[in-house]
Amino acid sequence: MEPGRGLPVAARCRIPCGVRTVRPYLLWFAAAVLLTFALVRAAEWLRAHPQHNPYARFELAHPQGWATHRKLTALVRDDAACFAAFDRAGARYERRPVVGEGVCRASQRMIVAQGGRLPVLSPAAAAPGCAVTAALLLWDRDIVQPLARRHFGQRVARLDNLGSYNCRRIAGQGAQSEHSTANAIDISAFILADGTRVSLLDHWSDTGAKGAFLRDVRDRSCGLFGTLLSPDYNAAHADHFHIDMAVRTAGWTVCR
Numbered sequence: 276m277e278p279g280r281g282l283p284v285a286a287r288c289r290i291p292c293g294v295r296t297v298r299p300y301l302l303w304f305a306a307a308v309l310l311t312f313a314l315v316r317a318a319e320w321l322r323a324h325p326q327h328n329p330y331a332r333f334e335l336a337h338p339q340g341w342a343t344h345r346k347l348t349a350l351v352r353d354d355a356a357c358f359a360a361f362d363r364a365g366a367r368y369e370r371r372p373v374v375g376e377g378v379c380r381a382s383q384r385m386i387v388a389q390g391g392r393l394p395v396l397s398p399a400a401a402a403p404g405c406a407v408t409a410a411l412l413l414w415d416r417d418i419v420q421p422l423a424r425r426h427f428g429q430r431v432a433r434l435d436n437l438g439s440y441n442c443r444r445i446a447g448q449g450a451q452s453e454h455s456t457a458n459a460i461d462i463s464a465f466i467l468a469d470g471t472r473v474s475l476l477d478h479w480s481d482t483g484a485k486g487a488f489l490r491d492v493r494d495r496s497c498g499l500f501g502t503l504l505s506p507d508y509n510a511a512h513a514d515h516f517h518i519d520m521a522v523r524t525a526g527w528t529v530c531r
């Protein structure tokens with residue numbers, strides 16, 4: 276006969292049998308409480324930091340966060356949502372007529388009013404698409420202007436560009452360029468408030484502040500745009516930053 280067989284249950288247990296039975300449930304209960312607490316805190320944190328929440332509506336006023344690039348690329352295919360973001364921000368802009376057809380249809384072209392949220396784009400008629408304009412706005416606010424203040428002690432007043440809409444294939448490749456839908460712009464120079472010109476062609480390799488500024492702008496911009504190509508990429512980009520909001524699988528970005 277086994278020891279304890281035939282004795283009352285309480286007498287057979289070295290530790291109280293009730294405790295031995297309940298302990299796993301206590302652990303699961305504690306884990307569930309902790310998980311619920313963590314989820315509630317995470318939800319509260321995301322509500323307070325919508326720039327990190329991929330399901331929160333894009334707002335131009337939000338700082339950049341983990342979800343910013345994803346939200347910007349979503350605007351490429353949603354004209355109404357993109358222009359609504361500018362409307363909610365009270366931005367003054369002119370929407371340009373749709374041009375082209377098929378792979379060359381550009382429906383988001385816009386010109387942000389002078390004195391608005393962007394430095395003057397020159398020529399203004401470039402009229403890049405809404406999504407890339409939204410990205411330019413964040414770029415200017417969070418990267419270009421802080422770096423201009425750091426390197427030159429003044430702001431950038433004008434962005435010279437080589438154009439946006441241009442229905443063509445990428446040079447040397449079969450793929451259609453993002454310029455085909457005005458989802459790109461080529462920035463050639465930054466004009467400071469005192470009129471100083473900092474150009475990609477003349478100052479990319481400059482050993483002073485101008486070169487440092489341009490290279491800092493390129494390095495800090497990685498991840499914001501779908502693509503940023505600098506003079507380091509190839510000779511075709513010796514005189515400009517190519518910037519676009521290309522939509523790629525899994526949100527990959529290119530920064531060269």
Ligand SMILES: [Zn+2]
Pocket residue numbers: 454459460461516517518
């Ligand atoms: Zn380009």
